[in-house]
Amino acid sequence: xxxxxxxxxxxxxxxxxxxxxxxxxxxxxxxxxxxxxxxxxxxxxxxxxxxxxxxxxxxxxxxxxxxxxxxxxxxxxxxxxxxxxxxxxxxxxxxxxxxxxxxxxxxxxx
Amino acid sequence: xxxxxxxxxxxxxxxxxxxxxxxxxxxxxxxxxxxxxxxxxxxxxxxxxxxxxxxxxxxxxxxxxxxxxxxxxxxxxxxxxxxxxxxxxxxxxxxxxxxxxxxxxxxxxxxxxx
Numbered sequence: 001x002x003x004x005x006x007x008x009x010x011x012x013x014x015x016x017x018x019x020x021x022x023x024x025x026x027x028x029x030x031x032x033x034x035x036x037x038x039x040x041x042x043x044x045x046x047x048x049x050x051x052x053x054x055x056x057x058x059x060x061x062x063x064x065x066x067x068x069x070x071x072x073x074x075x076x077x078x079x080x081x082x083x084x085x086x087x088x089x090x091x092x093x094x095x096x097x098x099x100x101x102x103x104x105x106x107x108x109x110x
Numbered sequence: 111x112x113x114x115x116x117x118x119x120x121x122x123x124x125x126x127x128x129x130x131x132x133x134x135x136x137x138x139x140x141x142x143x144x145x146x147x148x149x150x151x152x153x154x155x156x157x158x159x160x161x162x163x164x165x166x167x168x169x170x171x172x173x174x175x176x177x178x179x180x181x182x183x184x185x186x187x188x189x190x191x192x193x194x195x196x197x198x199x200x201x202x203x204x205x206x207x208x209x210x211x212x213x214x215x216x217x218x219x220x221x222x223x224x
Contacts, residue, residue, distance in 0.1 A: 032211060043217035044153070044202065051211055090152060097168075098143070098204070098213050100153045 002027040004093050004101035012107045019081040021104045023074045023091030033074040034092040035065055038103075044090070050074060061085070081108045112137055112205050114216035122222045123193055130189045131219045133203030138183035143204040144176070147218070153202065159186050193223045 003026045013019050025031060035047040048059025055067045065076045074091060086108045091101040113136040123129050133142065144156040156176055157165040165178040179187045190197050203216040 034212070036215075044215040046212055046214060049212055094213070097155055097158065099155070102152045 002031070002093055002095050002099050004091050004099055006089075006091055006101035006104045008104050009102075010105045010107065012109065013081050015083050015108050015110050016080050019076075019078040019085065019106065019108070021076040021089050021091075021106060023076065023101055025072050025074060025091070025093045027093055027095050029095050032094040033065075033067060034094070034098070035059065035063070035074075035076050036090045036092060036100075038088040038090065040087070047076070047089075081106075083108050083110055112139065112207055112214045114203055114205060114214060116201075116203055116216040116219050118219060119217065120220040120222075122224060125194050125223055127193055128189055128191045129193065129221060130187050131201050131203075133186045133188070133216055135184045135205050139205040140183070141206060142180065142186045143213070144178065144186070144188045145202040145204060145215075147200040147202065149198065156188070156201075190221065193221075195223045197221065198223045 005024045007022055033050040036044045037047050038044050047063050048057050048065055050057050050067045058064045063078050065074055067074050086106055089104050089106055092098050115134045117132045142159045145153045146156055147153045155168050156171045157167045157178055159165045159178045159180040161180045161183050175191055177189045200218040200220050202218045204213050206213050
């Protein structure tokens with residue numbers, strides 16, 4: 001069975017500060033890892049993915065994520081957060097089907 | 111990326127009735143997925159719909175409650191049957207991208223059952 005954990009329900013950060021959203025996973029086999037973002041009253045948007053290769057992957061809107069196999073983590077990061085980054089972020093893993101974490105609400109304050 | 115549209119975008123329904131949600135993709139895809147997002151919750155996979163075969167349902171979801179059609183490679187419907195307030199959710203259609211690595215989502219159908 002595969003599972004994804006996002007340990008923080010909410011992350012608060014001041015605009016301009018670094019943003020980190022944590023994700024750990026549990027799978028058998030090599031996972032495909034994803035981050036999605038959901039803005040209020042809008043659909044789910046793909047941010048980035050890790051399939052293979054370089055452990056640091058870069059995605060949309062200045063986000064990046066680091067795959068750490070030994071810690072089974074895939075934390076999402078942004079060096080300087082914007083107020084417009086306030087949204088709900090989902091980590092997901094796929095071996096056969098896509099399984100989502102519980103989501104982390106990010107609030108960036110001006 | 112695939113362009114996915116859903117109809118209706120939202121609806122308010124009475125308990126005991128049924129609603130059929132349509133999903134249209136701008137390209138032919140083998141697999142289509144239906145997810146549910148209950149209020150304040152994450153996304154849960156309901157079923158996988160392959161063209162030409164019966165849908166495969168995840169644990170906790172049954173065909174009688176969520177019948178799915180997949181008449182061709184660009185279209186699918188999900189019906190929420192005999193609705194109750196607990197069915198109030200956002201229902202999302204999803205397909206893999208051309209490289210089969212990334213999965214894309216429709217805008218969702220926001221359902222409120224009174």
